[in-house]
Amino acid sequence: MTVAFALTGIHKQYPQFTLSDISLSLPHGQIMGLVGVNGAGKTTLLRILTGLVRADRGDVRVLGLRMPEDQVAVKADTGFASEDMRLYKSQTLRWHMDLIAAIYPGWDENYARDLLRRFDLKSDQSIGGFSHGQRVKALLLLCFARRPRLLLLDEPTTGLDPVARSEVLEVLSDVLRDETRSVLFSSHNTHDVEQLADSISFLHQGRLIASQDKERFLDDWRRIVCFGDYTPEWPEIAAARRNGSVLELKVRDFCGELPARLAAHGLTVQSVDPMRLEDIFVTTVRAGAPA
Amino acid sequence: MNSLNVPVIKRLIAKDWLLFQKQMAAYVLTGILSLCLLGMARPWSFYIGSLLLIIVLVATSCFAISTSLINERKEHNLAFVMSLPIAPLDYYLAKLIGNLVTFAVPFLVILIGTLAAILLTPLPDGLVVYSLLIFGHILLAYCVALSVAMAVESEGWNIFVMIASMVMINPFMMGLSQIESIHGVIRGEAIIFSSAAIVILTTQVVVSLLLLVGTGWVHCRKVAFY
Amino acid sequence: MAIERLHYLDNLRALAMLAGVLFHAALAYSPLMQPFWPLADRSTSAVADVFAWFLHFFRMPLFFMIAGYFSAMLIEQRGMGGMFANRVQRVLLPFVVLWLPVILSLTWSTEWAAANVEHPSAVLKIVREWSTMADPPQLPPGTSHLWFLYYLMWFYILQWALGSVFATRKRLQSQLPLWTWLIAPLLLVPSLLSVTAPHPAPESFLPQFWAIGFFGFFFALGTTLRRQPQLLDALRRWSPGLAISSMLLYIAWLYGLRRLPPDPGDLAAPWQLAVLGAFISLWMTLHLWIAGQRFLNVQHPWLRYLAAGSYWTYLVHLPVLFVIQYGLMDQAFGWLTKLAISVAATLAICFFSYEVLVRRTQLRRWLG
Numbered sequence: 001m002t003v004a005f006a007l008t009g010i011h012k013q014y015p016q017f018t019l020s021d022i023s024l025s026l027p028h029g030q031i032m033g034l035v036g037v038n039g040a041g042k043t044t045l046l047r048i049l050t051g052l053v054r055a056d057r058g059d060v061r062v063l064g065l066r067m068p069e070d071q072v073a074v075k076a077d078t079g080f081a082s083e084d085m086r087l088y089k090s091q092t093l094r095w096h097m098d099l100i101a102a103i104y105p106g107w108d109e110n111y112a113r114d115l116l117r118r119f120d121l122k123s124d125q126s127i128g129g130f131s132h133g134q135r136v137k138a139l140l141l142l143c144f145a146r147r148p149r150l151l152l153l154d155e156p157t158t159g160l161d162p163v164a165r166s167e168v169l170e171v172l173s174d175v176l177r178d179e180t181r182s183v184l185f186s187s188h189n190t191h192d193v194e195q196l197a198d199s200i201s202f203l204h205q206g207r208l209i210a211s212q213d214k215e216r217f218l219d220d221w222r223r224i225v226c227f228g229d230y231t232p233e234w235p236e237i238a239a240a241r242r243n244g245s246v247l248e249l250k251v252r253d254f255c256g257e258l259p260a261r262l263a264a265h266g267l268t269v270q271s272v273d274p275m276r277l278e279d280i281f282v283t284t285v286r287a288g289a290p291a
Numbered sequence: 292m293n294s295l296n297v298p299v300i301k302r303l304i305a306k307d308w309l310l311f312q313k314q315m316a317a318y319v320l321t322g323i324l325s326l327c328l329l330g331m332a333r334p335w336s337f338y339i340g341s342l343l344l345i346i347v348l349v350a351t352s353c354f355a356i357s358t359s360l361i362n363e364r365k366e367h368n369l370a371f372v373m374s375l376p377i378a379p380l381d382y383y384l385a386k387l388i389g390n391l392v393t394f395a396v397p398f399l400v401i402l403i404g405t406l407a408a409i410l411l412t413p414l415p416d417g418l419v420v421y422s423l424l425i426f427g428h429i430l431l432a433y434c435v436a437l438s439v440a441m442a443v444e445s446e447g448w449n450i451f452v453m454i455a456s457m458v459m460i461n462p463f464m465m466g467l468s469q470i471e472s473i474h475g476v477i478r479g480e481a482i483i484f485s486s487a488a489i490v491i492l493t494t495q496v497v498v499s500l501l502l503l504v505g506t507g508w509v510h511c512r513k514v515a516f517y
Numbered sequence: 518m519a520i521e522r523l524h525y526l527d528n529l530r531a532l533a534m535l536a537g538v539l540f541h542a543a544l545a546y547s548p549l550m551q552p553f554w555p556l557a558d559r560s561t562s563a564v565a566d567v568f569a570w571f572l573h574f575f576r577m578p579l580f581f582m583i584a585g586y587f588s589a590m591l592i593e594q595r596g597m598g599g600m601f602a603n604r605v606q607r608v609l610l611p612f613v614v615l616w617l618p619v620i621l622s623l624t625w626s627t628e629w630a631a632a633n634v635e636h637p638s639a640v641l642k643i644v645r646e647w648s649t650m651a652d653p654p655q656l657p658p659g660t661s662h663l664w665f666l667y668y669l670m671w672f673y674i675l676q677w678a679l680g681s682v683f684a685t686r687k688r689l690q691s692q693l694p695l696w697t698w699l700i701a702p703l704l705l706v707p708s709l710l711s712v713t714a715p716h717p718a719p720e721s722f723l724p725q726f727w728a729i730g731f732f733g734f735f736f737a738l739g740t741t742l743r744r745q746p747q748l749l750d751a752l753r754r755w756s757p758g759l760a761i762s763s764m765l766l767y768i769a770w771l772y773g774l775r776r777l778p779p780d781p782g783d784l785a786a787p788w789q790l791a792v793l794g795a796f797i798s799l800w801m802t803l804h805l806w807i808a809g810q811r812f813l814n815v816q817h818p819w820l821r822y823l824a825a826g827s828y829w830t831y832l833v834h835l836p837v838l839f840v841i842q843y844g845l846m847d848q849a850f851g852w853l854t855k856l857a858i859s860v861a862a863t864l865a866i867c868f869f870s871y872e873v874l875v876r877r878t879q880l881r882r883w884l885g
Contacts, residue, residue, distance in 0.1 A: 053515050075377070313682060316678035
């Protein structure tokens with residue numbers, strides 16, 4: 001299986017923050033959601049992938065090429081949009097579209113026009129007059145319409161109003177239908193990730209604490225509510241919360257025999273429910289241990 | 292190392308000029324105004340005209356640096372530019388060429404105009420060497436400002452360097468007036484390149500070039516471009 | 518890309534070029550120009566003055582107006598960059614290539630005349646005097662009659678710069694009321710006030726305020742009329758009136774010139790002459806523009822030939838005229854005969870050389 005990118009042993013030190021020992025890869029044609037709180041290192045990770053930041057140690061390969069040595073070839077096939085990337089205020093979106101179209105041979109003008117319509121953007125308006133949401137959509141338009149093989153999107157939906165967010169997610173899921181494209185997008189909004197991603201990586205305090213298929217994630221975790229006085233401290237219990245005789249357990253690596261084991265310790269299992277990604281994420285971060 | 296991405300470098304230069312177009316147009320208008328003032332051939336208009344021309348030269352070069360480098364970082368456009376298929380060296384060359392041409396056009400117009408004025412009018416031809424040294428200083432000051440703008444992100448430092456390097460022209464001229472082999476021949480008709488003049492001129496040009504090359508070397512070793 | 522052909526502009530340009538040759542030839546017989554013009558002949562006539570200075574008021578303005586119109590058209594069709602690329606090839610390059618040969622040939626013929634002519638003009642006498650000096654005063658080099666091309670380049674740059682700084686998409690949809698055209702010449706008065714009357718040719722390499730203001734006005738008018746041709750509509754039926762008024766004003770101007778004759782030391786024109794000159798210039802130019810649209814929008818083979826050869830003729834006519842008129846200086850003909858000979862011979866040589874050197878060669882695409 002070819003990979004869209006592969007990071008091995010990446011290390012990047014800042015005065016206040018260290019990204020340490022990241023090894024991560026994305027199979028070709030897959031969508032990976034990178035989840036983490038603000039400051040977890042998502043943006044740094046994406047910048048290393050695009051060559052905007054050079055890692056102190058480790059090996060970066062994107063689309064089979066070495067970064068940053070082969071960054072020209074890599075960037076020719078990659079679309080990168082980040083929250084702190086700004087277009088030129090004094091120029092119109094059309095001007096930016098012409099610039100990108102002149103640089104990327106793969107620019108698809110018809111698709112760009114279609115996106116203009118779907119994002120409800122005016123191409124002859126200067127960027128300075130755009131709202132935050134319009135700026136994000138403009139940036140995404142410039143990325144999507146060049147039809148890159150790899151899309152790296154840093155917080156594409158952050159700060160968008162619900163309408164803009166659904167427009168972006170809709171277009172993104174259209175892009176993702178094309179199986180030749182790979183996407184890595186970061187977010188602290190787990191709902192978006194849950195909706196779009198094939199696989200999910202949790203980043204916390206500069207460390208990768210989980211990286212798995214979305215389905216396996218969801219399969220592995222359960223929320224169990226039971227009654228009784230016993231509080232189990234087993235490895236698979238990521239969190240336990242007691243309220244009187246009611247005990248709420250959040251379980252990783254759930255397997256079918258667990259309710260019986262709980263019952264054997266005098267607990268009455270009332271319910272076993274799958275967990276939302278957000279809940280899994282928060283639990284993982286709080287537990288501080290690998291998911 | 293990959294070969295240069297020339298088409299994109301050209302695009303980036305054209306882009307920077309386009310972003311700078313309105314200001315550049317204003318400077319061109321001022322430049323034409325100052326040439327017209329010179330053309331009136333009155334002492335006062337000659338004085339104001341030549342002063343304006345130098346202001347245009349300094350303003351054009353400083354604002355070109357500021358628009359194309361400092362603002363681009365400040366406005367977070369740099370990440371956008373660096374996400375295009377270019378290597379740091381391509382970016383450096385685009386900025387270097389774009390800025391040097393923007394600087395060179397008014398610089399050469401004034402340089403050639405000055406030399407023509409000295410050689411074709413009753414002004415003593417001995418002024419040629421002295422003028423070349425002054426222009427050498429302007430070139431050096433510009434290269435310092437350009438290099439600092441590439442290498443240093445602080446806006447305050449950049450403004451300081453731009454102003455300081457240009458203001459240094461005064462002590463420089465004072466220094467020249469202390470060198471007899473340069474100052475003593477100003478009023479003569481002979482154009483004498485004394486060894487002191489040659490050393491200073493060569494230093495100015497060589498240091499300017501070294502600065503630009505060194506900045507490119509530093510730039511290619513930067514670890515962050517956003 | 519096919520460029521639309523505007524026959525009346527081609528024809529107007531051809532006629533303005535002919536007027537140029539006539540004008541330059543007539544200067545030799547102008548009493549007014551005796552102290553200033555190297556070609557000044559012994560035989561003079563006030564008729565030459567009357568004739569030459571009338572042409573002088575509108576032939577260059579008309580050229581600039583046509584040039585302005587075409588530059589706006591080029592920008593429309595090819596964009597600013599395309600316009601500059603075209604103008605560099607068609608205007609700047611001929612200027613750069615021909616400047617030195619023109620200056621050298623004018624200098625050469627003048628030096629020859631100073632040494633050999635028996636009846637030299639006042640200017641030639643000075644040149645003769647200088648040639649005996651050990652260290653003769655040197656005049657700064659000028660653009661000669663190619664100043665038209667030189668100023669055009671400045672106007673193209675100004676057009677870009679002003680357009681960039683004051684970008685606006687507003688266009689007047691209506692015509693301009695008649696009275697605006699009647700007072701518009703007042704805009705030209707400051708320019709004409711700051712030079713002698715009749716206004717000289719701005720041949721210095723340093724651009725002159727008055728020339729930019731005066732000729733630039735006509736250039737700008739041409740660009741404006743390309744974009745908003747309807748502005749002239751209110752004026753169209755008054756066009757003959759403009760011509761008649763201009764001629765009457767010209768009589769007043771001649772009278773004024775007699776009362777207030779120019780002096781070499783003058784820095785400025787008397788205000789009466791400047792005002793009259795401004796009105797004559799604009800009104801006559803507008804009249805010719807409108808009359809050209811009405812009567813000259815035709816295609817005649819000879820007109821087309823004249824138009825095609827007019828650029829080349831403009832470029833080379835002055836050196837040719839210098840040689841011919843220096844040659845005629847010692848001849849005992851009357852002024853009218855000399856004028857006729859010099860005009861006919863100059864045009865003949867220009868068009869012959871056009872036929873041989875330009876029309877049948879690669880140069881046709883460049884200077885045709």
